[in-house]
Amino acid sequence: MHEDAERCVRAVRSKDARFDGWFFTAVLTTRIYCRPSCPVVPPKVENMRFYPSAAAAQQAGFRACKRCRPDASPGSPLWNHRADSVAKAMRLIADGVVDREGVPGLAARLGYSVRQVERQLLAELGAGPLALARAQRAQTARLLIETTSLPMAEVAMAAGFASIRAFNETVRSVFAFSPTDLRAWRGAVGGVRGGARGSAGRGVAGWGVVGPGVVGPGASGEGAGGAKALGTAISLRLPFRAPLCPDNLFGHLAATAVPGVEEWRDGAYRRTLRLPHGHAVVSLQPQPDHVACRLSLTDLRDLSIAIARCRRLLDLDADPMAVDEQLRTDSDLRPLVDKDPGRRVPGTVDAAEFAVRAVLGQQVSTAAARTHAGRIVAAAGTPISDHGLTHLFPTAAELAELDPSVLAMPQARKVAFTALVRALASGALDLGVGADWAKARADLSALPGFGPWTVEVIAMRALGDPDAFIPGDLGVRVAARALGMPDTPGALVQRARAWRPWRAYAVQHLWATGDHAVNRMPA
Incomplete structure (x- = not known):
């Protein structure tokens, strides 16, 4: 644009x-x-x-x-909703790949040479991977400078800078302040709570502080019973493009919450996160012009990665105006969109985790799926301790070693579960943020017990494909019939051509016509 x-x-x-x-x-x-x-x-x-x-x-x-604060604006919707190499690169950079593996690591994940990746990013974004990663580090640094009392050396390390000199030079270049002056300036214009206002009142909020920044800075260790304790807590605002309909977004997360890993408490969705340098607990609560986010981290280096994953979970970089405009062209969908504009597609913080849960949820109720997931979490998850949240969801490698007796499910589903976790653990199946959507679909379809419903649900919520569509889903067919649309899968596919490339959002509107807990936020 x-x-x-x-x-x-x-x-x-x-x-x-x-x-x-x-x-x-x-x-x-x-x-x-x-x-x-x-x-x-x-x-x-x-x-x-x-x-x-x-x-x-x-x-x-x-x-x-x-x-x-332009560096804190919502991300471009292109990077989460496109499947080309530039979009994949942007998702990987947001997930910290350049900081952890360098540009060669990014290029290897994309299957290109370093020169090809740099040329593609420069052509479309006007900056190469190092500059894009530097901008992300600068944003993280400012957040920590303005919201915590951490020493500047710790801020530099947490933001991913290789040296204090690089940290100082970047902050001066981007913000025209030294790190110390930036902290003093923010305090002079309102301190911690003054920074909280960000860009509120204009429809899109910035990364602003909403509460005290540090709880035991730099601390981490062992809690009761050997559970890992959390050290640093930061509260901030997650911006989005208005409008946002929170009902199905938070309703789905609350209704499907896995015991020990997720919960709904005091009007907020809480869950544990497994991150590159440690783990975290996040609390997310919808507000009129932002999502209030509180992150408790064992390692501050994971801050920007945790934020990126929360944004993907809540689909906060979507462009609701573009989505709703397209869906309104269908006369049967128009009343649903007009009633609840800005519906998002609930995502995930971990694609492998969601794929496992999709298999556990095959042909069972939401309550039964939660029970199955809770059982494997208790058996194989990493213990933590944080006010009712007790575990990290197990990795694929941990699940591959799980005693089959724990899997109280039909044999066919056990076979599907085992095939999935082995493919994920071995690297034969890639569902990460840089995954090729078409290849992932093909690889999933080749696994035993994976039909179109499971594959498309994973494509929709784990891969983030905005055009994923499940015409055979019972809820979709019932809603279509009630609206006077054709309800056979083949006929629905034909009808849904006009909804492209936003069919996943149309599914959210169709599902919302049913009376199910996933369609409403808990009281």
């Missing part, structure tokens, strides 16, 4: 928050870059330049606006 200057100018002049994250506006006279919804008076057109990413603006010598 950044190449359509006329459209960008209109968005900037109208301060349209829907375009935050789609492009960034740089001002030649001030050398500052902003999000489209920035509250300041728009500059003259001849002084505007448009960039596809914050990293590209930074690389061109512009610094982030202190008013609108």
